[in-house]
Structures are given as structure tokens and as C-alpha cells.
Amino acid sequence: MVRWSRFNIASVVLGFGFLYLPIVLLVIFSFNESRLVTVWAGFSTKWYTQLWYNRGLLDAAWVTVRVALLSATVATVLGTMAALTLVRYSRFRGRVLFSGMVYAPLVMPEVITGLSLLLLFVAIGLDRGFWTITLAHITFTMCFVAVVVQSRLLSFDRSIEEAALDLGATPVRAFFAITLPVIAPAVFSGWVLAFTLSLDDLVIASFTTGPGATTLPMKIYSQVRLGVTPEINAICTILIGIVALGVVIASLVTRRREIQRDRDERAAFAVSS
Amino acid sequence: MKSLGSIRRSFAPWADPASKPFISFRNVTKKFGDFTAVDDLSLNIYTREFFALLGASGCGKSTLLRMLAGFEQPTSGEIILDGQNLAGIPPYRRPVNMMFQSYALFPHMTVENNIAFGLKQDGMSKADIAERVQQMLKLVKLEKFSKRKPHQLSGGQRQRVALARSLAKRPKVLLLDEPLGALDKKLREETQFELMDLQQELGLTFVVVTHDQEEAMTMADRIAVMSHGKVVQVATPAEIYEAPNSRFVADFIGDVNLFDGTVTGAEAGFVQLETTGGIPIRMMSPDCFAKGMRVAVAIRPEKIRIGRQAPAHAPMNTAEGEIWDIGYLGDMTVFHIRLKDGGVVKASTLNAVRAIEDPLGYDQEVWISFGDDAGVVLKD
Numbered sequence: 001m002v003r004w005s006r007f008n009i010a011s012v013v014l015g016f017g018f019l020y021l022p023i024v025l026l027v028i029f030s031f032n033e034s035r036l037v038t039v040w041a042g043f044s045t046k047w048y049t050q051l052w053y054n055r056g057l058l059d060a061a062w063v064t065v066r067v068a069l070l071s072a073t074v075a076t077v078l079g080t081m082a083a084l085t086l087v088r089y090s091r092f093r094g095r096v097l098f099s100g101m102v103y104a105p106l107v108m109p110e111v112i113t114g115l116s117l118l119l120l121f122v123a124i125g126l127d128r129g130f131w132t133i134t135l136a137h138i139t140f141t142m143c144f145v146a147v148v149v150q151s152r153l154l155s156f157d158r159s160i161e162e163a164a165l166d167l168g169a170t171p172v173r174a175f176f177a178i179t180l181p182v183i184a185p186a187v188f189s190g191w192v193l194a195f196t197l198s199l200d201d202l203v204i205a206s207f208t209t210g211p212g213a214t215t216l217p218m219k220i221y222s223q224v225r226l227g228v229t230p231e232i233n234a235i236c237t238i239l240i241g242i243v244a245l246g247v248v249i250a251s252l253v254t255r256r257r258e259i260q261r262d263r264d265e266r267a268a269f270a271v272s273s
Numbered sequence: 274m275k276s277l278g279s280i281r282r283s284f285a286p287w288a289d290p291a292s293k294p295f296i297s298f299r300n301v302t303k304k305f306g307d308f309t310a311v312d313d314l315s316l317n318i319y320t321r322e323f324f325a326l327l328g329a330s331g332c333g334k335s336t337l338l339r340m341l342a343g344f345e346q347p348t349s350g351e352i353i354l355d356g357q358n359l360a361g362i363p364p365y366r367r368p369v370n371m372m373f374q375s376y377a378l379f380p381h382m383t384v385e386n387n388i389a390f391g392l393k394q395d396g397m398s399k400a401d402i403a404e405r406v407q408q409m410l411k412l413v414k415l416e417k418f419s420k421r422k423p424h425q426l427s428g429g430q431r432q433r434v435a436l437a438r439s440l441a442k443r444p445k446v447l448l449l450d451e452p453l454g455a456l457d458k459k460l461r462e463e464t465q466f467e468l469m470d471l472q473q474e475l476g477l478t479f480v481v482v483t484h485d486q487e488e489a490m491t492m493a494d495r496i497a498v499m500s501h502g503k504v505v506q507v508a509t510p511a512e513i514y515e516a517p518n519s520r521f522v523a524d525f526i527g528d529v530n531l532f533d534g535t536v537t538g539a540e541a542g543f544v545q546l547e548t549t550g551g552i553p554i555r556m557m558s559p560d561c562f563a564k565g566m567r568v569a570v571a572i573r574p575e576k577i578r579i580g581r582q583a584p585a586h587a588p589m590n591t592a593e594g595e596i597w598d599i600g601y602l603g604d605m606t607v608f609h610i611r612l613k614d615g616g617v618v619k620a621s622t623l624n625a626v627r628a629i630e631d632p633l634g635y636d637q638e639v640w641i642s643f644g645d646d647a648g649v650v651l652k653d
Contacts, residue, residue, distance in 0.1 A: 159373045159377040160377045160378070160379055160380070162342075162364070162371075162373070163373055163377035163378075163379070163438075164379070164390070165343075165344075165363070165364040165365045166342055166343075166365070166369075166370055166371045166439075167391030167438070167439075168366075168391050168394035168395060168442070169365055169394050170365055171365075173394070177390075181381045182379075182380060182381060264422070
């Protein structure tokens with residue numbers, strides 16, 4: 001058993017405090033009876049019921065989900081392709097430049113990404129709205145997918161792909177029958193990451209949006225300027241719930257797979273020896 | 274099985290000038306940047322041959338195999354398989370299959386589906402695929418494991434799946450890249466003989482890459498010893514061992530004693546020389562060597578006799594020394610004998626009886642000697 005020194009306890013309390021105190025407060029106050037956000041007046045779920053009658057918030061939520069689904073899917077395809085190119089064709093001219101350019105958006109300030117995208121959309125005369133937000137989200141989430149998939153590909157045993165070619169599969173068929181299923185967990189994590197990033201984004205969406213396409217973060221932000229309502233707390237709590245559930249399910253799936261694999265391998269060795 | 278043995282004994286298409294090679298490498302060179310992996314190499318392999326490419330890592334043997342499979346293209350030269358030039362033909366259209374060193378099993382597929390993969394690519398009917406898969410599972414004795422995934426199998430079982438998968442399409446040639454490298458010693462020895470039986474039974478041409486000389490000697494009809502992208506010698510295991518054509522081959526295959534010396538005279542079929550340590554040697558040799566030429570005599574440890582007295586033919590082919598080290602291996606004993614001239618000679622004796630009376634001990638004064646047909650004279 002590990003002995004808990006005072007230092008250890010202090011670090012854990014401080015760490016978790018900084019990370020989760022604001023969120024816990026938000027969740028608690030979403031169940032507040034009172035309209036005043038900072039005064040506790042008893043437990044109630046009425047703000048959750050009221051959400052259903054707030055058309056503006058619901059519309060914004062629907063836009064956000066659609067943007068996130070579409071942009072995450074396209075970004076996953078593009079990001080996976082970029083990762084494949086970077087790992088497989090390690091000797092082509094301009095590879096360093098290309099990989100640097102794929103990763104630049106990771107560290108680029110969002111304001112700059114947003115602004116430059118806005119300028120582009122204005123320049124080519126694209127009407128701003130749902131589609132421009134989606135395009136912008138594809139742009140900035142793609143590099144995250146590329147990073148995740150690339151790290152998986154580095155440990156990928158290429159001989160299984162060669163084996164598929166050797167057995168008569170064309171390169172395209174080998175990719176879909178062998179490579180993709182094997183790297184699928186990484187591709188899926190990349191998709192989840194892109195989805196979450198798109199769901200959260202306020203800055204880039206604000207730059208690239210147009211009339212009729214307000215995402216949930218934008219809606220929340222604009223309402224907060226008029227004063228925080230318990231309704232906002234409620235919808236944020238639901239968002240937190242969804243994200244937390246996703247994370248828990250993802251890690252459970254991974255863990256279960258690992259345990260199963262361990263058990264199988266032990267069984268195999270028991271049989272052979 | 275007896276008849277197979279006799280077929281095998283008389284199997285020597287390479288010695289028959291009328292027989293046509295099945296696989297031909299013609300002046301094949303492969304460069305990776307500045308590095309030359311295969312250097313102007315020519316080689317013929319015949320139908321139903323069990324052919325081994327043997328060499329240390331980096332000698333180009335795997336590159337040669339990968340060029341045959343189609344994963345690498347030769348920089349120059351051509352590869353002919355069954356009369357067809359393989360240039361420009363991608364791996365998925367070649368009538369060869371490969372068994373990979375890492376086995377390269379598809380981790381997300383069952384044993385059954387791994388074996389069926391190649392057949393599905395050919396558009397074979399479902400019933401035919403099922404039948405062939407059963408056949409293959411039976412061949413490698415894995416019927417009970419058809420529904421398992423690769424990670425649920427032991428190393429030996431995985432090796433069998435890889436073998437079954439590469440044989441399922443009935444390729445004209447099976448390429449094996451270090452097929453037994455990942456198995457432990459006992460299993461490896463068993464599997465060597467299984468592979469040989471399988472090759473005989475199916476009547477296929479096998480090309481195996483290995484760095485393990487024992488493995489190559491056991492399994493192959495012929496061995497190509499490779500070094501720095503070139504073939505140094507191609508011959509049967511017995512020829513390679515008993516008549517190496519160079520110091521490199523003599524030294525690479527098995528244990529050997531190399532006596533450096535200078536030719537002092539020659540008579541029909543024999544060479545006389547004196548070693549740098551002053552031992553006079555008379556050795557049978559089909560080659561002629563001029564007087565004064567620097568040569569080396571290669572003699573295998575088991576062909577050196579150890580005696581307590583000088584033999585009758587002394588001082589010819591004889592040297593005096595003392596026993597320096599003794600290695601008891603069970604089936605035989607290896608002696609390291611330090612000669613008067615300072616050199617060390619390895620000699621081994623077979624332990625054919627259980628209890629040896631008065632065995633040789635450390636520091637004992639002995640005479641080593643060898644017959645005039647015991648070794649090979651090599652150009653230095």
C-alpha cells in the first residue's frame with residue numbers, strides 16, 4: 001500500500017481542484033431552484049425541462065452536431081491520407097515541408113486560422129453559413145487526425161500489407177481489407193477527437209459563420225453576455241455528460257480488448273507448452 | 274517414403290546441361306542509393322529444387338528473395354521465371370508466394386480467413402475455398418484451430434498458419450524468408466524435416482533464405498553462399514562442406530582449421546607445401562599450384578586425428594602440441610590443441626562408446642595428424 005504523505009495529498013487536492021472545481025460548480029448550479037445563478041435555493045430539474053422549450057438553443061445544438069459529424073468524417077479521411085503519405089513515402093521531395101505544413105495548424109492561434117479562413121471565403125465569394133463552418137472545422141481538425149493516425153502507422157508491421165499483395169490483392173484491396181481494419185482504432189480515435197474539437201470550437205466558428213448558422217458554443221457565449229441563466233448551466237451539464245460518457249466508453253472498450261488479448265495469449269502459451 | 278529417398282538421391286538437374294532452369298537471375302544488380310545490395314548476380318534454380326540462400330545479415334539474400342516476390346525491382350539485369358521475364362510485374366500478379374519472417378498473419382482474421390484470403394482474391398467459389406482451406410488445415414495439422422485469431426496461437430502454430438496460407442494458392446515457387454527463425458531449437462529441427470517432406474509431397478520449388486547454416490545444410494538440395502551481394506559458391510551441402518572453393522566459404526560453413534603456407538612442389542594430383550609454422554604438408558588437389566605460391570589448407574576438425582605417439586608418416590602432415598581446452602558435447606568431444614609453433618588446432622572425436630579407457634586430459638602432449646585427402650588446398 002502506498003503511504004500518502006501530506007505533499008501527495010496536497011498535490012492531488014490542488015490538481016483536481018483546479019481542474020474540476022469550476023465544472024462541479026456549474027453542474028451543481030444547473031440544479032438550482034433559483035433564477036439567480038450564484039444563490040442556492042434548493043434542488044430542481046426545471047431548467048432541464050425548460051431547455052426543451054428554448055428553440056434557439058435546440059437549433060444551435062442541432063447545427064453543432066451536424067457540423068461536427070460532417071467535418072469529423074471528412075477530416076478523418078483527409079487526415080488518414082496525409083498520415084499514410086507521410087509515413088509510407090518517407091523519401092519524396094519536400095516531405096519535411098509537407099509534414100511541417102500539416103502540423104502547423106496545431107500550434108497556429110485559432111484567431112489567425114479563423115481570420116484567414118474568413119478572408120478566403122470572402123475572396124472566393126462563398127456565402128458564409130453552415131458550409132463555411134464545416135469547411136473551417138475540417139481544416140483545423142484534420143491535422144489532429146493526421147497526428148493520431150501517423151503514430152499508429154509508425155508501429156504498423158508493413159509485412160502484413162506485403163503479404164496481402166503477395167497473395168494477389170491489388171494495393172487498393174490490400175488497404176481496405178488489411179491496413180484499414182488494423183489501424184481502425186486509431187482512425188476512430190482521430191474521428192472522436194475531431195468531433196469533440198468541432199463541438200467545442202467557438203473562435204473559428206465565430207469567424208466563419210453567417211446568418212442562420214449559430215453553433216451551440218456561439219449561442220452560449222452570446223447569451224452569457226446578457227447574463228448567465230441556469231438554462232445555460234443545464235445545457236453545459238448535458239454537454240459535459242455526453243463528452244464524459246464518450247471518454248469512459250472509449251477507455252472501457254480499449255481496456256476490455258487488452259484484457260481479452262492478454263487472456264488469449266496466456267491460453268495459447270498454456271496449450272503449446 | 275523409401276522411393277522418395279531414392280528420387281531425391283538421384284535428383285541433380287543442375288548437373289544435366291539439357292535441363293532448363295526454372296528461375297534465372299541474369300546479371301541482377303540492386304542498389305539502394307549508394308549501397309549495392311546485390312551485385313551483378315547470376316543464378317539458376319531448377320524445378321522441384323529446395324534451394325537455400327545462405328549468408329550473414331546484409332549479404333543481399335533477402336533482397337534477392339524480395340526481388341523474386343516483386344517487392345523490389347532490380348536496378349539492372351533480369352529475372353526469368355518459367356520462361357517469363359518478371360520485369361514490371363507487380364507482386365499480386367506473380368505465380369510465387371512468400372512466407373514472411375514475421376509470419377505477417379492478418380491479426381484481425383481467423384486462421385481460416387487468413388488461409389482463404391489469397392483464394393478469395395482469385396475469385397474462387399465459396400465451396401472450393403472451403404474445401405481448399407480444410408485441405409490446408411489438415412496439411413499443417415491445425416484443423417482444431419480454424420476459428421482462432423493469430424494472437425490466440427503459439428509461435429509454432431502461427432508458423433504453420435503462415436505456411437498453409439502461402440501454400441493455399443498452389444504457387445509454382447514458395448519463397449521462405451527465415452521460416453524457422455522465430456522457433457526454439459527443438460521445434461526448429463522438427464519443422465525442418467516437416468518442410469522437406471512437404472516439399473517432396475507437393476513437388477514444389479522452394480527458395481529459402483537463412484543465416485543458419487545447419488538449417489540450410491539439412492533442408493536444401495543446393496546452397497548458394499552469399500557475401501556482399503555476390504554468390505561465392507553454389508553447390509550441394511556436401512560439396513560446400515567438403516570442397517569449399519574459398520577461404521570465405523570454408524570458414525563460414527562449419528568449423529575449420531586453416532593452415533597458411535607456401536607451395537614447395539607438386540606431383541600429379543598432389544600439392545606439397547610448408548606452413549608458416551614449418552609443418553610439411555602433402556595434400557590431394559585437383560588444381561595445380563605453382564611453386565612459391567601462397568596457399569591455405571582447410572581441414573575440418575573431425576578429420577584430424579589425435580595420437581600419443583608420432584604417426585608412421587611423420588613429419589609429413591603431422592604436428593606436435595599439447596591439449597589446451599576440452600569441450601565435451603555429448604555426441605562428440607572438441608579438443609583445442611596448442612602446437613609447438615604457437616598455432617591452435619581444433620580436432621573433434623566421436624564418442625562412439627560410453628566409457629573411454631584412459632581419456633585424453635588437459636596439458637597432455639599429443640601428436641595431431643591427418644591423411645593426404647583430409648583437406649582442401651585453397652588459393653590465398
